[in-house]
Amino acid sequence: MIKYNKEAYQLIHDGILALSRVEQQGICVDLDYIKKEKDKITEEIKKLENEIYDSNFFKVWEKSSKTKTVNIYSGQQLSRYLYKIKGIRIKKETETGQGSTDEETLRKLNIPELDMFLRIKKLKKIRDTYLKSLERECSDGYIHPFFNLHNVRSFRSSSSAPNFQNIPVRDEESMNIVRGAIYPRPGHQLLELDYNQLEVRIAASICKDKNLIRDVTDGDMHRDMAIEIFRVDKFDSTIEGHSKLRKAAKNGFVFPQFYGDYYKNCAENLACTWGELSKSKWVSGQGIKMNGVHLSDHLIKQGIKSYVSFENHIKNIEFDFWNKRYNDYYRWRETIWNRYQHKGYVSSKTGFVFRDLMKKNDVTNYPIQSSAFHCLLWSLIEGVKAQNREHWDTKIIGQIHDSIVLDVNSSELQMVLNVMNCIMCNDVRQHWDWIIVPLEIEAEISPIGCSWAEKKPYKF
DNA sequence: GGAACTCGCCAC
DNA sequence: AAACGTGGCGAGTTCC
Numbered sequence A: 001m002i003k004y005n006k007e008a009y010q011l012i013h014d015g016i017l018a019l020s021r022v023e024q025q026g027i028c029v030d031l032d033y034i035k036k037e038k039d040k041i042t043e044e045i046k047k048l049e050n051e052i053y054d055s056n057f058f059k060v061w062e063k064s065s066k067t068k069t070v071n072i073y074s075g076q077q078l079s080r081y082l083y084k085i086k087g088i089r090i091k092k093e094t095e096t097g098q099g100s101t102d103e104e105t106l107r108k109l110n111i112p113e114l115d116m117f118l119r120i121k122k123l124k125k126i127r128d129t130y131l132k133s134l135e136r137e138c139s140d141g142y143i144h145p146f147f148n149l150h151n152v153r154s155f156r157s158s159s160s161a162p163n164f165q166n167i168p169v170r171d172e173e174s175m176n177i178v179r180g181a182i183y184p185r186p187g188h189q190l191l192e193l194d195y196n197q198l199e200v201r202i203a204a205s206i207c208k209d210k211n212l213i214r215d216v217t218d219g220d221m222h223r224d225m226a227i228e229i230f231r232v233d234k235f236d237s238t239i240e241g242h243s244k245l246r247k248a249a250k251n252g253f254v255f256p257q258f259y260g261d262y263y264k265n266c267a268e269n270l271a272c273t274w275g276e277l278s279k280s281k282w283v284s285g286q287g288i289k290m291n292g293v294h295l296s297d298h299l300i301k302q303g304i305k306s307y308v309s310f311e312n313h314i315k316n317i318e319f320d321f322w323n324k325r326y327n328d329y330y331r332w333r334e335t336i337w338n339r340y341q342h343k344g345y346v347s348s349k350t351g352f353v354f355r356d357l358m359k360k361n362d363v364t365n366y367p368i369q370s371s372a373f374h375c376l377l378w379s380l381i382e383g384v385k386a387q388n389r390e391h392w393d394t395k396i397i398g399q400i401h402d403s404i405v406l407d408v409n410s411s412e413l414q415m416v417l418n419v420m421n422c423i424m425c426n427d428v429r430q431h432w433d434w435i436i437v438p439l440e441i442e443a444e445i446s447p448i449g450c451s452w453a454e455k456k457p458y459k460f
Numbered sequence B: 001g002g003a004a005c006t007c008g009c010c011a012c
Numbered sequence C: 001a002a003a004c005g006t007g008g009c010g011a012g013t014t015c016c
Helices: A006-025 A031-054 A056-064 A075-085 A103-108 A112-137 A172-179 A198-207 A210-218 A221-230 A240-259 A263-274 A295-301 A307-325 A327-343 A360-389 A410-431
Strands: A027-029 A146-148 A158-160 A188-195 A395-399 A403-409 A441-445 A456-458
Touching (some): A006 A146, A031 A112, A103 A112, A112 A172, A198 A360, A307 A327, A327 A360, A360 A410
Antiparallel strands (some): A441 A456
């Protein structure tokens, strides 16, 4: 039998208390701004809808429809029209075998009405998922998102009402509109403290892979993999194309591999999504530009003349990645997978036990994902303690898996940064000596009185 | 008219 | 043998 782990219990106990304080403090939102933005969006949607309704594309759809009225927002109706009526060849299917109507698929069809439709969908997402929920959950100018510790299979957290953990950040326009509604308190600034590569550092601590420890301590694995994947001999991040290659290696290979993906998916994503190439024949002048040279020309010159040979190339890189570069990590995964199959459970470093029926990827990911999040949770608990003990005017207002969001009084900024840096990078390692690599945080901050959309990296 | 489902999309 | 991990949420749809 597994012993009851008092330490794991205590972490959740303290975590819930700290997070309830965070929830109670809340986050300022600007309701007038939200109303204005919603109206602007509604106007634009109306215009675009009318354009679609006036189009020949739509009229044919209406004539061929089985239903009385066409609902352009019904995936089923759209799928039937595109693939059954218009006879477009299905390139991607959904889980249930229906022709897909996701953004990537529709974009490739090059139909102007569908581009308008996708624009509407994006605007609706901003309005209906984000702005509406901020408005709905706002009381007296504040929202109080829940941070739950009891929902997630891996013992991470979740957030709801509204979900504070999926606010747009990558897409410029969505980011600006939604984060433009979120404000610090008067005289304050929004500060986000983000662990640098937390999950990878925790993975290195758990599997003790020598090369992984080296790379998170004093290296750049994404750059290294970009060099291998794209066969560039000298890497210069000041060249725009090269930082794109590094990003491609990171998001198209390294992370997916760590999560348990395999080379076929990686090859497709690297070539098509990140490299802007196609799976059909590679010809000159395709793909992202690096120093004026297109990726297709570069790869062809390097002897990778087609998608098929690129896939094979990625297969070899995957083999090296797990059998040479990170072989200790690979062996750790095999070991705990075997142990799970014999004993029926696996544990995190923080004392949590997973006894569900799990796939291999689950068994190897959960201990890492949970231990990483628990570092953040421990830091948050200590941060809230400091806030209370020292009577900060600064408030911890949220948490996003590996980052802490604060509403900081500008006069306390340097002090708060020092205290939080000490907690997040030093104290947590004293508490858990199994963390055997350095931890680092990065900061982003918005100017006084400005919304979260104005956040900028902050060196300290 | 609500529960449960699918699909799609936002975050880490 | 398997083949990307974790959530929340909105809209459409189907079932009861």
